[in-house]
Amino acid sequence: MxxxxxxxxxxISEAEAxxxxxxxxxxxFEALYGLHKRRVYSLCLRMTGNTAEAEDLTQEAFLQLYxxxxxxRGESAFSTWLHRLAVNVVLMHLRKKGLPEVSLEEQxxxxxxEGPRKDIGARDNVLAGSIDRVxxxxxxxxLPPGYRIIFVLHDIEGYEHNxxxxxxxxxxxxSKSQLHxxxxxxxxxxxxxxxxxxxxx
Amino acid sequence: xxxMDCSGFQRRLxxxxxxxxxxxxxxxxxxxxxxxxxxxxLRYIAEAAKLLVPMEEPSPKVWDGxxxxxxxxxxxxxxxxxxRLEPFLISGAARSHFYRWAGATAAVLVVLALIAYQAILRxxxxxxxxSSSSAAVLSAPFDDSDQQLLSELSARTPxxxxxxxxxxxxxxxxIRDAKQAAQESPNDSDVxxxxxxAYEQKAALYQMASSAx
Numbered sequence: 296m297x298x299x300x301x302x303x304x305x306x307i308s309e310a311e312a313x314x315x316x317x318x319x320x321x322x323x324f325e326a327l328y329g330l331h332k333r334r335v336y337s338l339c340l341r342m343t344g345n346t347a348e349a350e351d352l353t354q355e356a357f358l359q360l361y362x363x364x365x366x367x368r369g370e371s372a373f374s375t376w377l378h379r380l381a382v383n384v385v386l387m388h389l390r391k392k393g394l395p396e397v398s399l400e401e402q403x404x405x406x407x408x409e410g411p412r413k414d415i416g417a418r419d420n421v422l423a424g425s426i427d428r429v430x431x432x433x434x435x436x437x438l439p440p441g442y443r444i445i446f447v448l449h450d451i452e453g454y455e456h457n458x459x460x461x462x463x464x465x466x467x468x469x470s471k472s473q474l475h476x477x478x479x480x481x482x483x484x485x486x487x488x489x490x491x492x493x494x495x496x
Numbered sequence: 497x498x499x500m501d502c503s504g505f506q507r508r509l510x511x512x513x514x515x516x517x518x519x520x521x522x523x524x525x526x527x528x529x530x531x532x533x534x535x536x537x538l539r540y541i542a543e544a545a546k547l548l549v550p551m552e553e554p555s556p557k558v559w560d561g562x563x564x565x566x567x568x569x570x571x572x573x574x575x576x577x578x579x580r581l582e583p584f585l586i587s588g589a590a591r592s593h594f595y596r597w598a599g600a601t602a603a604v605l606v607v608l609a610l611i612a613y614q615a616i617l618r619x620x621x622x623x624x625x626x627s628s629s630s631a632a633v634l635s636a637p638f639d640d641s642d643q644q645l646l647s648e649l650s651a652r653t654p655x656x657x658x659x660x661x662x663x664x665x666x667x668x669x670x671i672r673d674a675k676q677a678a679q680e681s682p683n684d685s686d687v688x689x690x691x692x693x694a695y696e697q698k699a700a701l702y703q704m705a706s707s708a709x
Binding site for chain 2: 338435474479492495
C-alpha cells in the first residue's frame, strides 16, 4: 500500500495532512504527493508534450511545494494553489527554453494559412459523436506548442483569459485569439483523423 | 440589418465563441450550414476537453528524485518521526467490510485489464474475452459494482458521491474510448497502453473510494 493510501486509510483529512506537511512530516508530504501527482503530471505532460520533461517538471513542482507549503494560508483550495504553482514551474521552464509564447504576439498577425476557411461552401459532417478521448489527446499533443499551452490552460484546466494573460505575460485578446486558433487547428486534426479512420474501413 | 457572408462571420468567430453573436452573426449562423457546422465543432471540442480528467501517472523515479533532492538539502525528516498517525475515524467493522469488497473489485478490474490486453495481443476482438460484468461497464454509465460502490459511499459520505459519480463516468468513458481505439488499431502499442491504463485508473478509483473518509 502506498503512503498516500496508508494515510488516507488512517482517516486523516487532506487539511490535516497539509498542516503536518507544513511542520515537516515526510509521510504526510508523500500522501499529498500521492493525492496530487496525477493531476500535476498530466498538466505538465499536456503543456510540454514530452514525458521526460513532464517528469522533471513534476519533480520540480513538488520540490517547490515542499519549500513553499508553509506559505499556504488556505485562501484558495490547496489543489488550486498547487496547480497554479505547477503552471508557473512549466511556464518558467518553457521561457528558459525559448518559450513558444515569444512568438505569440507575432502570431496575432493574419497568416495566409489562417484566412477564411477553405471549406466555405462545402459542408462536411460535424465532429460531434466521433471524437474519443484517445483521438483528442493525440490531437492536443500534435498542436503547435503555443496553441497547446493556451488550449490546455483554458479548455482543460479551466483558467480564465485574464488569468492566462497574467501568467503568460500577454494580452487578454491575444489569449482569446490563440485559443481560437488552437481549437481550429484541433478541428482540422480531428477531421483528418476521422477521414483516415473512414478510409481504413 | 446588414448581410454577413461566411468570410465576415469567421473573422468575428473568436469573439462570437466567447461572448455570443450580434443579430447579423446569429442570422448568418441560422442560414449557413457550413458556419453552423464549424461553430458546432468548436463548441464540441471545448466541451470534450473539459472531460479530459488526469489519467497519466508519473513513473516512480519522480518520487525517488524528490526524496533524494530533499534529503540532499536536509529538508526531509526521516519517516517514523515524532508525528504519529491518527487512529481510524471510521467504524472498524464497516470499514473492514468495505475494504474487502472494494479491494476484491479493484483486483477484478486489474484482471479484466490483463484479459483485454491479452485479447488484443492475440489480435482478437477484446469483447469476446470480457465477462458479462465488464461488458456492462463498456456499455452502461455504471455497472453493478459501480452502483454498489456509490451506494456504499452514499451511506458513509454522501457529499462525496457526486465527485465519485463524475470520476466513474469519466473512467468508464475512457475504457469505452480505449476499447474502441484498440479494436480499430489492434497493433498500436500506445492504444494498448491506453486500455490497460484505463482499467488501472478504474481500479485505482475503487481503491481511493475504499480509503475515503
